Amino acid sequence: MTALAAYPDRLASAGERQGLAVTYHRLMLVMLLFAGITLVIAGRLVLLQLLSDRSGVAQIDNPLLPARGDLVDRNGLPLARTIDAWSIAVHPNKLLGDPDELAVKLAELMPERSAAQYRAILTSGRSFFYLSRRAVPELVSAVNALGEPAIVFDREPERLYPQTALAAHVLGWTDFDGRGVAGMERVLDDRLRDPALRGTPIPLSIDARVQAVLESELAGAMAKFSAIGAAGVVLDLQTNEVLAMTSLPQLNPNAPGQGAVDAGFNRATLGVYELGSTFKPFTVAMAMDSGIITSFGKQYNCPRQLNVGRFTITDTHPFGRRCTVAEIMKESSNIGTAQIAAEVGSERQQAFLRQMGFLEPVSIELNERGRTLTPGANWGDVATMTVGYGHGIAVTPLHLATGYATLFNGGIWRPATLLKIGPRHPVPQGHRVFTAETSYKMRALLRLVVMDGTGRRADAPGYRVGGKTGTAEKIVGGHYSSAAVITTFAGVFPMDNPRYVVVAMLDDPKATSDTFGFHTAGWNVAPIVSRVISRTGALLGIRPDESLDARMSEVLPFVQRERSH
Amino acid sequence: MIARGFKSVGWVAAVGGAALGCYMLSLRVATERADLARVERQIIATKHQIRSLQTELGTRGRLSQLERWNADVLALSAPASAQYLQNEFTLARLDRREQSVEDRAPVRMAAMETGPAAPVAAPAHEAKAKPAIEAPAPPAGAVQPAVVHRASFTPPLPRPAAEARPARRLDAKLVDAVAAAARAEKSGAAARAEKKDGSAGTR
Numbered sequence: 001m002t003a004l005a006a007y008p009d010r011l012a013s014a015g016e017r018q019g020l021a022v023t024y025h026r027l028m029l030v031m032l033l034f035a036g037i038t039l040v041i042a043g044r045l046v047l048l049q050l051l052s053d054r055s056g057v058a059q060i061d062n063p064l065l066p067a068r069g070d071l072v073d074r075n076g077l078p079l080a081r082t083i084d085a086w087s088i089a090v091h092p093n094k095l096l097g098d099p100d101e102l103a104v105k106l107a108e109l110m111p112e113r114s115a116a117q118y119r120a121i122l123t124s125g126r127s128f129f130y131l132s133r134r135a136v137p138e139l140v141s142a143v144n145a146l147g148e149p150a151i152v153f154d155r156e157p158e159r160l161y162p163q164t165a166l167a168a169h170v171l172g173w174t175d176f177d178g179r180g181v182a183g184m185e186r187v188l189d190d191r192l193r194d195p196a197l198r199g200t201p202i203p204l205s206i207d208a209r210v211q212a213v214l215e216s217e218l219a220g221a222m223a224k225f226s227a228i229g230a231a232g233v234v235l236d237l238q239t240n241e242v243l244a245m246t247s248l249p250q251l252n253p254n255a256p257g258q259g260a261v262d263a264g265f266n267r268a269t270l271g272v273y274e275l276g277s278t279f280k281p282f283t284v285a286m287a288m289d290s291g292i293i294t295s296f297g298k299q300y301n302c303p304r305q306l307n308v309g310r311f312t313i314t315d316t317h318p319f320g321r322r323c324t325v326a327e328i329m330k331e332s333s334n335i336g337t338a339q340i341a342a343e344v345g346s347e348r349q350q351a352f353l354r355q356m357g358f359l360e361p362v363s364i365e366l367n368e369r370g371r372t373l374t375p376g377a378n379w380g381d382v383a384t385m386t387v388g389y390g391h392g393i394a395v396t397p398l399h400l401a402t403g404y405a406t407l408f409n410g411g412i413w414r415p416a417t418l419l420k421i422g423p424r425h426p427v428p429q430g431h432r433v434f435t436a437e438t439s440y441k442m443r444a445l446l447r448l449v450v451m452d453g454t455g456r457r458a459d460a461p462g463y464r465v466g467g468k469t470g471t472a473e474k475i476v477g478g479h480y481s482s483a484a485v486i487t488t489f490a491g492v493f494p495m496d497n498p499r500y501v502v503v504a505m506l507d508d509p510k511a512t513s514d515t516f517g518f519h520t521a522g523w524n525v526a527p528i529v530s531r532v533i534s535r536t537g538a539l540l541g542i543r544p545d546e547s548l549d550a551r552m553s554e555v556l557p558f559v560q561r562e563r564s565h
Numbered sequence: 566m567i568a569r570g571f572k573s574v575g576w577v578a579a580v581g582g583a584a585l586g587c588y589m590l591s592l593r594v595a596t597e598r599a600d601l602a603r604v605e606r607q608i609i610a611t612k613h614q615i616r617s618l619q620t621e622l623g624t625r626g627r628l629s630q631l632e633r634w635n636a637d638v639l640a641l642s643a644p645a646s647a648q649y650l651q652n653e654f655t656l657a658r659l660d661r662r663e664q665s666v667e668d669r670a671p672v673r674m675a676a677m678e679t680g681p682a683a684p685v686a687a688p689a690h691e692a693k694a695k696p697a698i699e700a701p702a703p704p705a706g707a708v709q710p711a712v713v714h715r716a717s718f719t720p721p722l723p724r725p726a727a728e729a730r731p732a733r734r735l736d737a738k739l740v741d742a743v744a745a746a747a748r749a750e751k752s753g754a755a756a757r758a759e760k761k762d763g764s765a766g767t768r
Contacts (some may be wrong), residue, residue: 064595064612078623080622083617084617160620162627163623163624163627163629164624164627164629165629166629209628212628212629216632439688461647462646462647463646516594535643538644538649543651544645544649545649546647
């Protein structure tokens with residue numbers, strides 16, 4: 001303004017005055033323009049300031065969010081984590097050094113490929129090639145020391161299973177792109193990758209300590225008896241949470257491609273087996289619920305062999321006399337159980353088995369679930385009798401565990417679960433299969449088997465173990481063969497107030513000098529259950545007490561004691 | 566005129582000063598904010614480090630590894646059922662140590678005194694060997710102080726049943742007479758014993 005006011009005398013004529021007005025207008029316009037630009041810049045600065053502040057806060061939380069959520073056991077021990085691993089890659093089209101020399105050096109450092117293969121990669125002219133993924137830091141620094149600028153290093157998220165082979169079949173594993181392809185990794189894939197949910201670890205029902213004990217005992221027995229496979233389940237029978245579930249041979253989910261050919265096969269949920277005499281308690285319970293057996297003193301005629309149609313049923317401990325239900329169970333008599341099953345009848349047996357979920361794939365979150373094998377349309381009298389003692393029906397070891405849970409938790413069937421029961425995952429409702437009275441009476445019967453019957457080697461002093469052995473012949477070449485067997489033990493403890501089910505199974509165990517040439521369940525799997533229970537019972541909150549026991553007065557009067565073995 | 570001219574300069578200076586102050590303040594704030602961001606980045610880096618170290622520790626101390634160490638070196642086994650105690654009474658019963666010698670034979674006290682004359686007797690022997698040293702001559706025919714042995718043993722006195730029992734069955738007078746005779750006998754024996762003691766002892 002002062003500049004314009006400095007020369008007023010020079011503005012004389014009207015034409016000049018008009019020119020001045022135009023100049024004013026123009027000046028005004030330019031000033032407005034400048035003011036506008038300044039305002040826009042200032043506004044933008046303010047906006048940036050506000051926005052960048054907020055985005056800074058958001059960035060602080062992001063880096064800690066793993067690329068894939070953690071899986072932890074029921075006590076919070078990490079079972080699967082995602083870490084940043086190094087990857088080594090090369091841009092062959094940007095190579096500066098001598099490919100021949102570099103290929104030799106690379107082959108020395110990473111011997112999985114030969115120098116010729118490295119040379120082919122380096123001279124291919126491609127824009128990008130992974131030399132190694134999931135490389136260890138030592139290798140990265142060694143390759144970096146080669147000084148080739150075309151070789152680049154990057155950090156990629158890698159799924160790590162800190163406990164290596166522990167619970168491998170439960171956890172499953174992921175592919176190179178971080179997608180779950182088996183086990184719970186596959187089941188929970190969406191939740192593990194959801195940015196809103198992956199920050200909090202997912203607790204599984206597995207107890208790593210129990211799992212470790214089960215795996216080590218089963219692996220020891222598998223090696224000792226030269227078995228081709230093994231499976232084991234520990235189930236909390238009040239909630240049906242799976243505390244431990246394993247399938248051997250072992251598999252390392254960190255490198256799922258390596259290991260035995262059948263290691264990826266989950267014998268606990270995918271493999272179906274005839275589980276033999278472990279079915280007998282179900283048959284007795286069905287008969288009790290149907291009113292056929294009211295007392296364990298009920299007698300059946302137990303000859304040395306029983307001919308049914310063209311079948312002959314035999315016993316390993318033949319009675320050759322009349323025997324009570326308690327004795328049938330104690331000595332695992334097929335002949336006695338077949339007669340009980342015949343009284344139960346085909347329809348009732350099928351109805352009970354259907355209610356227990358034995359006629360369909362086992363109820364658990366996993367996708368690896370095997371179809372059970374049943375007599376199907378041929379479920380006649382003979383089939384009813386053989387199913388009564390566990391032949392002619394093939395189920396998974398987990399079926400057996402849930403069946404025993406149903407039998408001893410008061411008679412209510414619930415699906416098994418691998419997710420920890422808590423406020424977000426309540427105990428499922430379930431449905432009643434057996435009466436509470438039947439469930440209560442069965443305790444003494446199975447305790448008898450371990451105290452005085454075929455399962456004596458499963459006893460763990462103070463833990464009041466009850467259970468049933470099962471030895472089933474395998475079908476080899478279309479025929480049952482006594483040379484190859486599946487031995488199973490289903491144990492429940494403590495029998496005065498059942499809390500846990502332990503199922504152990506060995507596939508084709510051989511006789512050893514320790515077992516005096518026997519390969520039946522009482523000699524090879526029963527000791528596994530005994531050791532698992534005595535090692536984990538206290539961890540699971542069961543205090544050993546030799547002064548407690550089930551009410552044995554229910555069964556002991558019905559057992560003749562003159563026999564000695 | 567000059568004042569007016571200076572007024573604008575003053576304004577400019579004031580505005581300039583205020584602007585500079587504001588700028589300094591915002592600069593200060595920006596520095597603080599940058600510091601904060603750096604600390605937050607450090608926190609994140611540390612958290613990352615903690616997580617990776619925890620993972621490494623968990624992997625090195627995995628349960629199968631612990632089991633292998635236990636099999637190779639430690640050889641620990643699960644406690645047997647007898648090792649769990651149900652209550653404090655069973656705990657108290659655990660404390661059953663073997664009886665020591667003291668427990669089997671009760672302590673009996675014994676004392677030996679050598680009398681006050683013993684230190685006097687020793688220089689007497691020395692006086693003979695070293696006549697140069699003047700020593701008080703021992704009284705002729707001084708009796709060598711006898712070594713006194715005293716032992717006490719108090720066996721638990723059996724309760725004299727005769728005192729209580731007859732009171733019920735026998736005549737009270739007869740019992741009194743017997744008791745008086747017994748007391749007389751006892752005091753006589755005690756007097757004899759004292760006399761005997763007096764002749765034997767020196768004091």
